[in-house]
Amino acid sequence: MADPSRPSLWFRCLLRLQPRGLREQFGEEWLETARQRDRAMARRGWAVWVLHRMREAAGAVGAAAAGRRDSNSWEAGMMDVWRQDLRYAWRSLVRSPGFLAIAVLVLGAGIGATTTIFSGVHAVLLAPLPFDRPERLVGLWERNPDFGWEQADAAPANVLDWRERVDAFEDVAAYRGGSLGGMTWIDADGTPRRVATVEVTGNLFGVLGIRPHLGAFPDFDDTWAGASPWVVVSHAFWSESLGGDLDVIGRTVELDGIPAQVRAVLPEGMRFPIREAQLWRPYFWDPAARQQAWFRRAHFVTPVARLADGATLEQARAQLDAVALQLQDEYPELNANMFAGMTPLPERLVGDLGRPLRTLMAGVAVLLLLACLNVGNLFLVRAEARVGELTVRRAVGAPTRRLVGQLLTEALLVGVAGGVLGLLLSAAGIGALEALRPLGVAGVTSVGLNGPVLAFGAGVSLLAVLAFGLLPATKAARRAIPSGLSRAGGRSGGGPGGATRSAQGLIPLQTALAVVLVLAAGLVTRSFDRLRSEDPGIVADGVWAFSVALPAASYESRDAVLDFFDRALERIEAVPAVEGAAVTSGLPLTFSGWTSQLVARHWEPDRVVLDVRHRASTPGYFDVMGVPLLRGRRFEAGDGLGGDRVAIVNESFADTYFADEPVLGRQVTFDRVPTEASVWRTIVGVVGDERQATLSQPADPEVWEPFPQDWGRVRTIVVKHAGTSDGLRASLAAALTEVDPNVPLDDLRRMDDIVEAASADARFLAWLFSLFATLALALAAVGLYGVTAQVVRRRVPEFGIRMALGADHASVMRLVLSRTLVLAGAGVVAGTLVALSGAGVLESLLYETGARDPVAFAAAPAILLAVALAAAWWPAVRAAGVDPARSLSEG
Numbered sequence: 001m002a003d004p005s006r007p008s009l010w011f012r013c014l015l016r017l018q019p020r021g022l023r024e025q026f027g028e029e030w031l032e033t034a035r036q037r038d039r040a041m042a043r044r045g046w047a048v049w050v051l052h053r054m055r056e057a058a059g060a061v062g063a064a065a066a067g068r069r070d071s072n073s074w075e076a077g078m079m080d081v082w083r084q085d086l087r088y089a090w091r092s093l094v095r096s097p098g099f100l101a102i103a104v105l106v107l108g109a110g111i112g113a114t115t116t117i118f119s120g121v122h123a124v125l126l127a128p129l130p131f132d133r134p135e136r137l138v139g140l141w142e143r144n145p146d147f148g149w150e151q152a153d154a155a156p157a158n159v160l161d162w163r164e165r166v167d168a169f170e171d172v173a174a175y176r177g178g179s180l181g182g183m184t185w186i187d188a189d190g191t192p193r194r195v196a197t198v199e200v201t202g203n204l205f206g207v208l209g210i211r212p213h214l215g216a217f218p219d220f221d222d223t224w225a226g227a228s229p230w231v232v233v234s235h236a237f238w239s240e241s242l243g244g245d246l247d248v249i250g251r252t253v254e255l256d257g258i259p260a261q262v263r264a265v266l267p268e269g270m271r272f273p274i275r276e277a278q279l280w281r282p283y284f285w286d287p288a289a290r291q292q293a294w295f296r297r298a299h300f301v302t303p304v305a306r307l308a309d310g311a312t313l314e315q316a317r318a319q320l321d322a323v324a325l326q327l328q329d330e331y332p333e334l335n336a337n338m339f340a341g342m343t344p345l346p347e348r349l350v351g352d353l354g355r356p357l358r359t360l361m362a363g364v365a366v367l368l369l370l371a372c373l374n375v376g377n378l379f380l381v382r383a384e385a386r387v388g389e390l391t392v393r394r395a396v397g398a399p400t401r402r403l404v405g406q407l408l409t410e411a412l413l414v415g416v417a418g419g420v421l422g423l424l425l426s427a428a429g430i431g432a433l434e435a436l437r438p439l440g441v442a443g444v445t446s447v448g449l450n451g452p453v454l455a456f457g458a459g460v461s462l463l464a465v466l467a468f469g470l471l472p473a474t475k476a477a478r479r480a481i482p483s484g485l486s487r488a489g490g491r492s493g494g495g496p497g498g499a500t501r502s503a504q505g506l507i508p509l510q511t512a513l514a515v516v517l518v519l520a521a522g523l524v525t526r527s528f529d530r531l532r533s534e535d536p537g538i539v540a541d542g543v544w545a546f547s548v549a550l551p552a553a554s555y556e557s558r559d560a561v562l563d564f565f566d567r568a569l570e571r572i573e574a575v576p577a578v579e580g581a582a583v584t585s586g587l588p589l590t591f592s593g594w595t596s597q598l599v600a601r602h603w604e605p606d607r608v609v610l611d612v613r614h615r616a617s618t619p620g621y622f623d624v625m626g627v628p629l630l631r632g633r634r635f636e637a638g639d640g641l642g643g644d645r646v647a648i649v650n651e652s653f654a655d656t657y658f659a660d661e662p663v664l665g666r667q668v669t670f671d672r673v674p675t676e677a678s679v680w681r682t683i684v685g686v687v688g689d690e691r692q693a694t695l696s697q698p699a700d701p702e703v704w705e706p707f708p709q710d711w712g713r714v715r716t717i718v719v720k721h722a723g724t725s726d727g728l729r730a731s732l733a734a735a736l737t738e739v740d741p742n743v744p745l746d747d748l749r750r751m752d753d754i755v756e757a758a759s760a761d762a763r764f765l766a767w768l769f770s771l772f773a774t775l776a777l778a779l780a781a782v783g784l785y786g787v788t789a790q791v792v793r794r795r796v797p798e799f800g801i802r803m804a805l806g807a808d809h810a811s812v813m814r815l816v817l818s819r820t821l822v823l824a825g826a827g828v829v830a831g832t833l834v835a836l837s838g839a840g841v842l843e844s845l846l847y848e849t850g851a852r853d854p855v856a857f858a859a860a861p862a863i864l865l866a867v868a869l870a871a872a873w874w875p876a877v878r879a880a881g882v883d884p885a886r887s888l889s890e891g
Contacts, residue, residue: 139304158324213266304345375414538690569583576723
C-alpha cells in the first residue's frame with residue numbers, strides 16, 4: 001500500500017488530468033484533502049482503500065471530461081459531476097440487466113483468472129524472501145560433465161573448503177536437500193508420531209538472516225559430533241506439541257529416544273527449506289570424517305552462502321571457480337572434472353517452477369484481453385443503440401467530453417463490479433490452485449489474497465475499464481451529432497452502423513486469441529495423456545506403502561534392525577487380506593537413491609560405469625510390486641546374511657552394459673579402481689524396469705541388493721492388500737505396535753496415488769489451460785452471438801426486402817452464417833499462424849508431443865469454427881423468420 005502520509009504520485013497524476021488554471025488555483029488544496037481522505041481509507045483496510053482509489057480516479061476523469069469550473073471549491077465541483085454521472089450510469093445500467101449481468105460475469109471471469117495466476121507468480125517469482133538482505137544470498141552447487149550433473153548437490157568436504165577459501169563469502173551453510181527425514185516424537189498421551197526433520201549445519205539460520213521467535217540459534221561449531229545435542233523447532237510444533245511454553249528454551253526433549261535441548265523457535269510460518277519441516281537438527285559429523293574419502297565422494301548437501309560486504313557476484317563466482325580447480329588438483333580421484341557454481345538464492349529455490357508459471361501468466365493475459373474485447377464489443381453494440389439518446393443530449397448542450405465521461409462512468413461501474421467479482425472468484429481460485437499444486441518458495445512464501453495481489457486485481461480492473469470502455473465511449477460521443485436526431489425516435493435502417501462495424505471488426509481478434517488458448521490447451525492435454533499412459537513398471541493396484549523409522553538409540557546394530565523388520569513383516573502378512581509384504585529402500589517414482597561407480601570383473605582396466613543407481617529390498621518386493629523377473633532368480637531368504645554377496649540388475653542395466661554378453665553370473669564392485677579389499681557381488685537375476693524418479697524419465701540402470709547387504713533404519717514397507725481400505729491403517733499400526741510400541745506407522749499411501757502424483761505437474765498445466773480454453777470458447781461464443789444478433793436486428797428491413805423479392809429462408813440463413821464464419825475464419829487463420837510462430841514457448845512443457853502437433857492444430861480451428869457456427873445459428877434462424885410485410889412497414 002502506498003504511504004498515505006504524503007500526496008502520492010497517484011494523486012499528482014490525477015491532478016494532471018485537469019486544466020492548468022484549476023491545477024494552479026486549487027491543486028495544492030485538493031492534494032491536501034486527498035491525502036487526508038486516503039489516510040482515513042487506508043486505516044479501514046485494503047478493500048476500502050482500493051475502492052477509494054478507483055473512485056478518486058473516476059471522479060478525476062469525470063471532472064476532466066466535463067470541464068467543470070467552480071471558483072469556490074474545485075473538488076466539490078469534481079465530486080458533484082461524479083455523483084451526477086454515477087447516478088445516471090447506474091440508472092442506465094439497471095435498465096439493461098441482461099447486458100449488465102453478462103458484462104460483469106465476463107469481466108469477472110477474466111479478472112478472477114488473472115488475479116489467481118498472479119497470486120502464484122507473486123508467491124514464487126516476486127515475493128521477497130523473508131530473510132535479512134536476501135539479495136546477498138546465493139545457492140551453491142556442483143557440476144560434473146562426466147556424470148552429467150548440472151546444479152547438483154555438493155559433497156560436504158568440498159563445501160567446507162569453499163567456506164574457508166572463498167573470501168567473497170561472509171559464511172557458508174548447508175542443509176539436506178531433496179529428501180526429508182524424520183524423528184519419532186512421543187505425544188503427551190504416549191502415542192509415537194513421526195515428525196518431519198531437516199539436517200543442517202549449525203550456522204544455517206545465521207547465514208539466512210532469520211530472527212528467532214524465541215531463543216538463540218546455534219552456530220557452525222554446533223554442527224559436529226561432540227557438541228551438546230540440540231534441536232530448533234517450528235512455531236507450529238512449539239504451539240501444538242510443546243504447548244506454546246514460553247520457557248521452552250533449554251528444555252530437554254526426546255527425539256528417537258535421544259535427549260536434545262531446544263535451542264530456538266522459528267518465526268511463525270517459517271519452515272525452510274521444505275514446508276513440511278517441523279524440526280531442525282545438526283548433522284553431527286565426526287570431525288575425522290573430513291579426511292575420509294566418502295566425505296568428498298558423497299554429494300548430498302545443499303549449500304547456501306551469504307556474500308561478504310562489498311563483494312560482488314562476479315568476484316565470488318571467480319573465487320569459487322578457482323577453489324574448485326584447486327580441489328581438482330588436490331583430490332584428482334575424488335574431484336576429477338568437478339566444478340562449482342552459484343545462483344541467486346531465489347532463482348535456485350524456484351528451480352523449474354518459474355517457467356510454467358510465466359507461461360500460465362501469458363495465457364491468462366490472453367484470456368483477460370479476450371474478456372475485455374468481449375465486453376468492449378457489448379459496449380460498442382450498446383452504444384450503437386444509444387446514438388439517438390446521446391444525440392438529443394448533445395443537441396441540448398452537452399459537450400462531447402461530458403458524454404465521454406458519462407459513458408466511461410458506466411464502464412467504470414461495470415469494471416468495479418467485475419473487479420469485485422473477480423477478486424471473489426480469485427479467493428476461491430487460489431485455494432484450488434494451492435490444492436492442485438502447492439506453490440510458494442521452499443516453505444517461506446505462500447499463495448494468498450494479500451496486499452500486492454489485491455492491488456494487482458484493482459489495477460487490472462482499471463486497465464480493463466480503459467481497454468473496453470474508451471473506444472465505445474469515444475465513438476458513441478462523436479457520432480452523437482444533431483443531424484442524427486432523425487434516428488432518435490425510430491429504427492435505423494440499412495446495414496450496420498459504425499459501432500456495429502467496429503464490433504464486427506473485433507470478432508477476428510477475439511477468435512484469434514481464443515484459437516491460441518485452445519491450441520495451447522490441446523497441446524498440454526495431449527502431452528498429459530501421453531505421460532499418464534506411460535508404464536511405471538509396476539502393478540500398483542492393491543499395493544500400499546508406508547514409512548518406518550527405527551530410533552538409533554534402540555536399534556544400534558544391523559542384527560537388531562534386521563530382527564525388527566523380520567518380525568514386522570511376519571505380523572503384517574498375518575493381517576487379513578494381506579497377500580504379501582516387503583521392505584525396500586525406496587519406492588518407484590519417488591526415489592533418487594544413492595549412486596556409485598561400478599566395474600565388472602574382467603572388464604578392460606579403463607572401463608567404468610560412472611553413475612549407477614542402487615536400491616535394496618527383502619525377497620518379496622518384486623512379487624508385491626508386480627515387477628517381472630526376466631532372467632535368473634529373485635532374492636532368497638539367506639541372501640546377504642553370509643557367504644557370497646549377490647545382486648539383481650534391471651533390464652536397462654543389462655541392455656546398457658551387457659548387451660552382447662551374458663549378465664548372469666558376472667561379478668561387479670562399486671570401486672572405480674578395484675583392489676584386493678574390493679567387495680564383489682554376483683548378478684543372479686534381471687528384473688523389469690521401474691521408473692525411479694518420474695514418468696517422463698526412462699528407467700536408469702540400477703543394481704538391487706538384498707536388504708541385509710544394504711540395511712538402514714529408515715525404510716519403506718510395501719503391502720499387497722486384496723481387501724478394502726477400511727481399517728487397514730489400524731491393522732498395520734497394530735502389527736507394528738506388537739513388535740515395538742514406540743515405532744509409529746508413517747505416511748500410509750496407495751501406490752495408485754503415487755503413480756497419479758507422478759504426473760501432477762502435467763495435470764496441473766492441463767487443468768488450467770483447459771479451463772482457460774473453456775472460458776475462451778465461452779467468451780468467443782458470447783461475443784459472436786451478441787454481435788451477430790445485433791447485426792440481424794439492424795438488418796431486418798434488408799432481410800424483409802430480400803424475402804419479398806423471392807429469397808427463401810435457407811438463403812437468408814446462409815447469408816448470416818457465412819458472414820459470421822468469414823469473420824471467425826479470418827481470426828482462426830490469424831490465430832493459427834500466431835500459434836505456429838510462437839509454439840516454441842510451450843515446447844519445454846510438453847512430453848512426447850511436438851509444439852506443432854498436427855492433431856492439435858487441426859482440432860483447435862475446427863472447434864472454433866463449430867463454436868462460431870453454433871453462436872450464429874439462433875440469430876440466423878431469427879433472420880430467416882422475418883415477416884417481409886411487417887419488416888417493410890416498420891422500416
